[in-house]
Each structure stands twice: as C-alpha cells, then as structure tokens.
Amino acid sequence: MGAGAFGTALAIALAKTGQPVTLWCRTSEQARNLDKVRCNSAYLPDAVFPDSLKVAQDLSAIMGGKALLIAVPLQHMRAAISILPQKTETPWVACCKGIELSTGLGPTGVLNDASPNVTTAILTGPSFAADIAIGRPTALTLACKDATSGARLQAALTTPTLRLYRTTDTVGAELGGALKNVMAIACGAVIGAGLGDSARAATMTRGFAEMQRIGRALGARTDTLAGLSGLGDLALTCTSDLSRNYRLGVSLGRGDAFDPKITVEGAATAQAMSKIARQKEIDTPITNIVARLVEGSTTVKDAIDSLMTRPLKEE
Numbered sequence: 429m430g431a432g433a434f435g436t437a438l439a440i441a442l443a444k445t446g447q448p449v450t451l452w453c454r455t456s457e458q459a460r461n462l463d464k465v466r467c468n469s470a471y472l473p474d475a476v477f478p479d480s481l482k483v484a485q486d487l488s489a490i491m492g493g494k495a496l497l498i499a500v501p502l503q504h505m506r507a508a509i510s511i512l513p514q515k516t517e518t519p520w521v522a523c524c525k526g527i528e529l530s531t532g533l534g535p536t537g538v539l540n541d542a543s544p545n546v547t548t549a550i551l552t553g554p555s556f557a558a559d560i561a562i563g564r565p566t567a568l569t570l571a572c573k574d575a576t577s578g579a580r581l582q583a584a585l586t587t588p589t590l591r592l593y594r595t596t597d598t599v600g601a602e603l604g605g606a607l608k609n610v611m612a613i614a615c616g617a618v619i620g621a622g623l624g625d626s627a628r629a630a631t632m633t634r635g636f637a638e639m640q641r642i643g644r645a646l647g648a649r650t651d652t653l654a655g656l657s658g659l660g661d662l663a664l665t666c667t668s669d670l671s672r673n674y675r676l677g678v679s680l681g682r683g684d685a686f687d688p689k690i691t692v693e694g695a696a697t698a699q700a701m702s703k704i705a706r707q708k709e710i711d712t713p714i715t716n717i718v719a720r721l722v723e724g725s726t727t728v729k730d731a732i733d734s735l736m737t738r739p740l741k742e743e
C-alpha cells in the first residue's frame with residue numbers, strides 16, 4: 429500500500445522472486461497508468477515492473493495475503509489505513525520512519541492505536557528505494573513484538589538481494605529509523621553551511637550518543653540502536669546526497685529553498701521528539717536545534733554557537 433518510491437521498490441523486489449505481489453495505488457488513474465507503462469515514472473523511473481507484479485486500486489486486491497506492507501509517509505499513515513478493513517489475519521508491516529506529531533507514536537504505535545486487533549511489524553534500515561528496485565544488495569531490520577510472526581515475516585520478505593534481520597525490539601527499531609533522519613538534517617546543515625567533514629563527523633557521533641540516550645529513556649535495547657535500523661541508517665543518511673533529509677539540511681545550511689512536496693520525515697520527527705524529550709526531561713540538544721531550524725526560529729550559525737558553548741562534560 430503506497431505507490432511512492434519505497435512501496436514501489438519493495439513491490440518490485442518481492443515480485444522478482446515470482447510470488448504474487450500487488451502494488452496498491454491511491455487512484456485508479458495512477459493504477460491504470462503504472463500498469464500500462466510497467467514503471468513508476470514519477471517516483472522510480474529506472475525500474476521496470478516484473479511480469480508478476482500486479483497493480484490495483486481495489487482494496488480487496490491487497491487483503492488476505494501473507495503480509496500487507498504500508499509504505500506511506502508516517503504523518504499520513506493514519507489517514508491511509510483508515511480505509512482498511514479491521515478484521516484481518518494478514519499482518520501489517522509499517523514501511524516508514526518517524527514519530528507522529530499529534531500523538532508521539534512511532535509507526536507500529538500508530539498501527540496498533542488505529543487497529544488494535546491486527547498483528548503489526550516494522551521494516552526499517554539503510555536502503556534507498558532506487559537500490560532495492562534494481563536489485564542491489566540491501567540489509568534491513570524486521571521488528572515484530574511477536575517472535576513467531578516476526579520469524580514468519582522475515583522468511584516471507586527476504587529475497588536473494590534483500591536480507592532481513594529480525595528483532596522483537598520494535599521501540600529500538602522505530603527510534604533508530606526516526607532519529608537518524610533528524611541527525612541527517614543536522615549533518616546536511618553542517619555541510620551546506622561549509623563547516624566541513626570534521627564537523628559532520630562530530631555531529632554524527634554526538635547525534636548517535638543522543639539517539640542512545642533517547643533509546644535508554646524510552647525503553648529501546650542498546651544493541652538495536654547499534655544495528656542496521658540505527659547506526660546503519662545513520663551512516664547512510666548522513667553521508668549521501670541521495671537522502672532527502674540530508675538534502676533538506678544542505679538547503680537549510682545554504683539558506684536555499686526546499687520543495688515542500690518532497691517527503692522528509694525528519695522535520696516533523698524533530699518537532700515530535702523535541703516535545704517528548706521536554707516532557708520526559710531527556711537532554712536532546714541536536715534534535716531541539718533541528719526542530720528550531722526547520723520551523724525557522726534559529727539560524728545555522730546560532731545553532732552551532734549554542735552547541736559549541738554547552739557546558740564541558742565527559743564523553
């Protein structure tokens with residue numbers, strides 16, 4: 429569900445194994461168009477659909493399978509799933525990253541809140557849709573509180589080029605995916621402002637320390653944050669021009685405009701996490717600064733000054 433970049437890439441990768449896969453589109457016009465050209469030109473122009481990939485706008489086409497993958501930006505996921513039937517044996521797998529602004533919930537939290545009787549999981553980790561779609565090797569984390577369902581999903585969604593590791597720590601997997609986007613905006617801003625690679629390395633490292641501090645306070649396992657969904661995705665997103673979160677940061681650092689239609693999960697996530705951290709008294713200087721940068725209430729120069737003049741402490 430969700431025929432954007434990530435949903436399309438996952439659908440292509442899974443369909444290449446020959447199993448039946450259906451990509452659900454929001455409108456019948458989009459479904460007709462994708463089926464006609466056998467490519468999602470708007471989001472992934474270089475990836476051709478395998479013959480086994482079906483495209484549909486009819487909801488019944490995606491119910492009753494081994495898994496329903498929901499690849500819609502987190503802030504829109506609650507609206508997207510509101511049209512789904514509530515009684516289903518099919519597990520729902522959130523394929524998105526972030527923290528909902530209105531509730532402070534992560535992806536499986538939103539699914540469980542909206543549909544308490546459904547088995548839920550999250551698929552997250554370092555991966556660009558374009559890499560997955562053309563079959564480049566990728567490793568991701570599949571997190572599901574129920575170990576048996578998690579193992580079943582891991583087997584069902586692993587392909588020769590998509591290797592899944594599993595965990596029951598949904599809190600850690602979700603926090604890793606959500607917070608690395610915030611740190612990517614910060615690193616992009618550092619590079620955009622011309623502050624150099626040393627400053628980026630410092631931001632990444634202190635950003636990771638902040639992710640671990642938040643994780644400890646909110647009940648994540650430290651090893652999860654050190655895995656694919658945390659450190660792995662942090663490394664990818666803070667260093668690649670292909671990342672939209674990093675590119676937003678670069679624009680902020682340069683003082684350039686950024687297209688508001690582009691999906692950038694880290695902006696709302698910084699604001700949501702900043703609020704949670706205030707309530708729970710967690711020290712999150714980088715997240716707070718990113719929240720203020722994206723809302724336009726501070727400048728990169730003031731942000732750096734405030735980080736560099738914090739009280740000295742042990743590492």
Ligand SMILES: NC(=O)C1=CN([C@@H]2O[C@H](COP(=O)(O)OP(=O)(O)OC[C@H]3O[C@@H](n4cnc5c(N)ncnc54)[C@H](OP(=O)(O)O)[C@@H]3O)[C@@H](O)[C@H]2O)C=CC1
Nearest residue numbers: 430431432433434454500501504508524525555556557691
């Ligand atoms: N792109 C990537 O490389 C990766 C993305 N992700 C994560 O995947 C998630 C989705 O991102 P991505 O696919 O890149 O985003 P895109 O911007 O490429 O696509 C978003 C998709 O969500 C759909 N959508 C938006 N709002 C709704 C709604 N209310 N109901 C139904 N569908 C809706 C859009 O439909 P429409 O086209 O009609 O607007 C579009 O199909 C994000 O959380 C992202 O962090 C994770 C790993 C890699």
Ligand SMILES: O=C(CO)COP(=O)(O)O
Nearest residue numbers: 553554555671672673674
């Ligand atoms: O999540 C991603 C890589 O793992 C994609 O990053 P962006 O959303 O910043 O493009």
